[in-house]
Amino acid sequence: MSVSGSPSHIVRTAVTGGADLSWQVDLYKDLHRYPELSGAERETAARIAAELRRYPDWEVTTGIGGYGITAVLRNGEGPTVLYRADFDGLPVAEATGVPYASTHSQLNAEGQQVPTMHACGHDAHTATALGAMTILDAVRSSWSGTVVMVFQPAEELAIGAHGMVTDGLCDVVPRPDVCLDQHVLPGPSGTVYCSPGPMTTSSTTIEITLFGRGAHASMPHRSVDPVVLTAAVVMRLQTIISRELPPGEFGVVTVASIEAGKANNVIPDSAKIALSCRFYSEKWRLRAVEAIKRIVRAEAAAAGCEREPEFRFVGLLAATDNDEGVFEVVRPHFDDHFGxxxxxxxPWTASEDFPVIPTAFGCPYLFWTVGITPRRQWARAEAAGRLDIDIPSNHNPGFLPDLGSLPVTTEAAAVAVLACLGHQWRDGDASDDEWAAADWAGEPAGTAAAPAGSPRH
Known part of the structure; x- marks a missing residue:
């Protein structure tokens, strides 16, 4: 066996003995104070690289797909397990009021100075991964195999995993037998949630340009008004979920942005809308994409447009679909450790770019979550029926992980890695069909290039 003893016992022994995690809370607070936007995580990446110097036996590579970093520990024969942590922040002004709250700001892609915040918990993910490395490093005599830690930038823009993969991640680290990922979210602090099957939705972002004919606002009869056309399109798109999906299937088609016109006396010649679409089922995602195209083209024709609408697919992510075999390996050890x-x-209606990494390697994966809301706060809100109102969600200015959840996320990561190191993975457990990249209805992925990072070494 590649692991001697139960993962839970090994982790408990490490936490109470040889693994020094006294630095972890201070690191987390420092990361929380200085969040950086997706693609601009220069100082965060430098801090992670500096922290990795405490692990001299791990092979560290920086500058993958911009600011991506990997750390590999080869510890004899056995399985290879990859664990991923993301580290970008969001353009949100923090409103938590804690002493270590972010007051940082940064230039965004449009050159505007915006407040930044770790409003999704990626600071906790980074501190967790480094803490898990400390545990795994301290108990090397209890396991054999290879552990790959991936520190990924730009998750919030859904380009970070693609950027690392296209920049050669699969050539930099050994091919894993299994990939793991963990996310913090609202829930009683320290509760670990794990299930097989679809856990986050696919995400399809579509920008649609509608071409009319401009005219003076006093002469609408000489125009093909794209504003009226846009209104018709927006209302008609609402029927896709209510009229074209079975009642038991989840789907979201949200029109999140409308741009048309600049002056009150000009009918513009075009309008643009942006759609965010979320599905657990690939079948119904594809059906909805075709319905969107059909409706938009038909409304444009009905309005008398002389030019076909343009569709630009700017963000495409598959659903996170947990492998049942990996779940059956890990979940009993979570039960043993956390009771x-x-x-x-x-299932969570948000989307994740984590599956891009295991898909690139052609291996199965598991994604789980940990609750980070103080338990008293959660219990009060639950009793009052106000969970959606009183408990800040991810991306909310008040989102803040309870510091008491940090040992739980760290131990969960270490337990999961050890559980997978102790399993004998068959070569080719997943079929090529199962792990092939999703068929995006013939549309290009539209993945933006990652920023230049520090040189690889």
Whole structure:
């Protein structure tokens, strides 16, 4: 066996003995104070690289797909397990009021100075991964195999994983037998949620340009008004979920942005809308994309447009679909380690770019979550029926992980890695069809290039 003893016992022994995690909370607070936007994480990446110097036996590579970093520990024969942590922040002004709250700001892609915040917990993800490395490093005599830590930038723009893969991630690190990922979210602090099957939705972002004919606002009869056309399109798109999906299937088609016109006396010649579409099922995602194209083209024809609408697919992510085999390997060890705080995970309607990495390697994966809301706060809100109102969600200015959840996320990561190191993975467990890249209805992925980072070494 590649692991001697139960993962839970090994982790408990490390935490109470040889693994020094006294630095972890201070590191987390420092990361929280200085969040950086997707693609601009220069100082965060430098801090991670500096922290990795405490692990001299791990092979560190920086500058993958911009600011991506990997750390590899080869510890004899055995499985290879990859664990991923993201580290970018968001353009949100923090409103938590804690002493280590972010007051940082940064230039965004449009050159505007915007406040930044770790409003999705990626600072906790980074501190967790480094803490798990400390545990795994301290108990090397208890396991054999290879551990790959991936520190990924630009998750919030859904380009970070693509950027690392296209920049040669698969050539930089050994091919894993399994990939793991963990995310913090609202829930009783320290509760670990894990289930098989679809856990986050696919995400399809579509920009649509509608071409009319401009005219003076006093002469609408001489125009093909794209504003009226846009209104018709927006209303008609609402029927896709209610009229074209079965009642038991989840789907979202949200028109999140409308741009048309600049003056009150000019009918513009074009309008642009941006759609965010979310599905667990690839079948119904494809059906919805075709319905969007059909409706937009038909409304444009009905309005008398002389030019076909343009569709630009600017963000495409597959659903996160947990492998049942990996779940069956890891979940019993979560149950053993966390007891009644190990629970089933409900599907999450957010989206993740983590699956891009295991798909590139052609291996199965597991994604799980950990609750980070102080338990008293959660219990009060639950009793009052105000969870959606009183508990800040990810991306909210008030989102803040309870510091007491940090040991749980760290131990969960270490337990999962050890569980996978102790399993004998068959070569080719996943078929080529199962892990092939998603068929995006013939549309290009539209992945933006990652920023230049520090040189690889």
């Amino acid at each position: 009644e705080d190990s629970r089933d995970m409900d």
